[in-house]
Amino acid sequence: MKIHQLSLFLENQPGQMIEPCRLLAGAGIDIRSLSLADTRQFGILRAIVSDWKVAAELLESKGYVVNVTEVVAIEVEDRPGGLAELMGLFENSGINIEYMYAFPFGRGNRAVMIFRFDQPDAALERLQAAGINVVGGVDVYNRVQ
Amino acid sequence: MTPSRFHPASAPDYLPPAQMKSLQLDRLRSVVERAFDNVELFRTRLAERGLTPADIRGLEDISRLPFTVKTDLRDTYPFGLFASPMQEVVRLHASSGTTGKPIVVAYTQQDVDVWTNVMVRSLASCGITHGDIVQNAYGYGLFTGGLGAHYGAEALGATVVPISGGNTERQIMLMKDFKVTAICCTPSYFIHLLERAGELGVDVRELPLKAGVFGAEPWTESMRRHIEAAGGIKAYDIYGLSEIIGPGVAVECWAQNGLHVFEDHFYPEIVDPETGAPLPEGSEGELVITTLSKRAMPMIRYRTRDITSLVPETCPCGRTLRRMRRIGRRSDDMIILRGINVFPSQIEGALLAVEGTLPHYQIVLTREKGLDQMEVQVEVTPEVFSDQIGALEKLHDKLTHSLDHTLGLRVAVRLVKPQTIQRSEGKAKRVIDRRNLG
Numbered sequence: 120m121k122i123h124q125l126s127l128f129l130e131n132q133p134g135q136m137i138e139p140c141r142l143l144a145g146a147g148i149d150i151r152s153l154s155l156a157d158t159r160q161f162g163i164l165r166a167i168v169s170d171w172k173v174a175a176e177l178l179e180s181k182g183y184v185v186n187v188t189e190v191v192a193i194e195v196e197d198r199p200g201g202l203a204e205l206m207g208l209f210e211n212s213g214i215n216i217e218y219m220y221a222f223p224f225g226r227g228n229r230a231v232m233i234f235r236f237d238q239p240d241a242a243l244e245r246l247q248a249a250g251i252n253v254v255g256g257v258d259v260y261n262r263v264q
Numbered sequence: 265m266t267p268s269r270f271h272p273a274s275a276p277d278y279l280p281p282a283q284m285k286s287l288q289l290d291r292l293r294s295v296v297e298r299a300f301d302n303v304e305l306f307r308t309r310l311a312e313r314g315l316t317p318a319d320i321r322g323l324e325d326i327s328r329l330p331f332t333v334k335t336d337l338r339d340t341y342p343f344g345l346f347a348s349p350m351q352e353v354v355r356l357h358a359s360s361g362t363t364g365k366p367i368v369v370a371y372t373q374q375d376v377d378v379w380t381n382v383m384v385r386s387l388a389s390c391g392i393t394h395g396d397i398v399q400n401a402y403g404y405g406l407f408t409g410g411l412g413a414h415y416g417a418e419a420l421g422a423t424v425v426p427i428s429g430g431n432t433e434r435q436i437m438l439m440k441d442f443k444v445t446a447i448c449c450t451p452s453y454f455i456h457l458l459e460r461a462g463e464l465g466v467d468v469r470e471l472p473l474k475a476g477v478f479g480a481e482p483w484t485e486s487m488r489r490h491i492e493a494a495g496g497i498k499a500y501d502i503y504g505l506s507e508i509i510g511p512g513v514a515v516e517c518w519a520q521n522g523l524h525v526f527e528d529h530f531y532p533e534i535v536d537p538e539t540g541a542p543l544p545e546g547s548e549g550e551l552v553i554t555t556l557s558k559r560a561m562p563m564i565r566y567r568t569r570d571i572t573s574l575v576p577e578t579c580p581c582g583r584t585l586r587r588m589r590r591i592g593r594r595s596d597d598m599i600i601l602r603g604i605n606v607f608p609s610q611i612e613g614a615l616l617a618v619e620g621t622l623p624h625y626q627i628v629l630t631r632e633k634g635l636d637q638m639e640v641q642v643e644v645t646p647e648v649f650s651d652q653i654g655a656l657e658k659l660h661d662k663l664t665h666s667l668d669h670t671l672g673l674r675v676a677v678r679l680v681k682p683q684t685i686q687r688s689e690g691k692a693k694r695v696i697d698r699r700n701l702g
Contacts, residue, residue, distance in 0.1 A: 128682075163651060
């Protein structure tokens, strides 16, 4: 139940975001969610898009370095303590969350968040054992209803 | 391509040293006389020193002669150094010239024949023979690389594909379809070609290509290892410059340990780049060449700006021609940063040590508050890119550390987007010096 995320190397300068966004727009690819990590010199644009294969090929053909990473989308109760409970699952497990960000949409009273684990399989095992809903790729690419 | 295959044109490569010296002296006296009789600048300079051609009695007297430098060619543009009337000149070549006027060089038919002869011997030294299919990706035109390699390969009896530079995809297609066995181009262009082939799913190692004759820019042993491994070929270094004749001044043999100078036509000396004083055999300094048989445009003691040394030992290949070490650097390329000498080849070594293959890079020099700064811009490749900031910061730190360690001074590293450093299909532009603009 892992989801493909695209990462793009960008320089930390004005105007760097516009070209990849326009390229995706021109190909009719929707950005479902994204996060931008930045350092003083460069940044990494991470995005979940409606068609990651087409998007990766397109961006690579335009000279971008694209990295495809498997991440996990998890439903989180949208109430005080929801995220804390989820985090509790990984307490003392040795599993590290490298980074996380949220989808701009949810499912009812639940938010959907992207997690990049250092050990995604171990993390998935724990989630399933706890009965936490992991959102599938098709749902995410096509937008969760 | 066996190393022992002998081409008749290569006979002078094996002359006994005493015979070579006597040939050189005869030719030296005659070229000095020719330049004295026909080139005003040379005549004036000899007169200033109270010399006449008769003062050249032995080879060692060459050090009494004045140097010729690149600006002499610019100052006498276009035809001021010609020793032949235009009726006898069959070819003109010119350097692209980034500033001001280009440099013009001339050839009589005899000069073209000598050039062809040394190129035949060069290609033969790289194990190329008739039956080989040679893709000549040096630029054809005013640049001497294309036509020089072309004439040599044809005279050798090889099949020439005169594709010239550029259009890399077509180069790869023809290389495959024509079953090309040897290529002539700049080493940086061949690396570009390997990259492009990889993107197109062509593994050059699986093609019949066996040898590459690479020149027109300095390159390093580590680039050679990369080219030989990624291309499945033997990579030979060829040296030349338009002012002397073009490619074919010196070339490697199968031993790949120094370039044999075709010293029956080009007499090499090593001098101190600062003072011009001749250096003892084996020491490193600036290469100075005298064209012993050139007619249209004799060059007497031409300062090449290339830094090398002559190898005193004999070569296992059996050639008696003296060898010069490969040019890793030019005195022009040397960057002096806060009093420390830095060569682009050192930077390449440091980058290679971290990444395994040489990424595209560029050196940018600036002056901030009176202090020179060096920034090495390195393109991020798919092999090293990651979705995690930490991994990229680690790469950045490793590159910085490797450069600090190699150069002994603090250098800023900047990771940049792929394809942002300007590519050239010919010579790579590695250093951007902005220190004089502010």
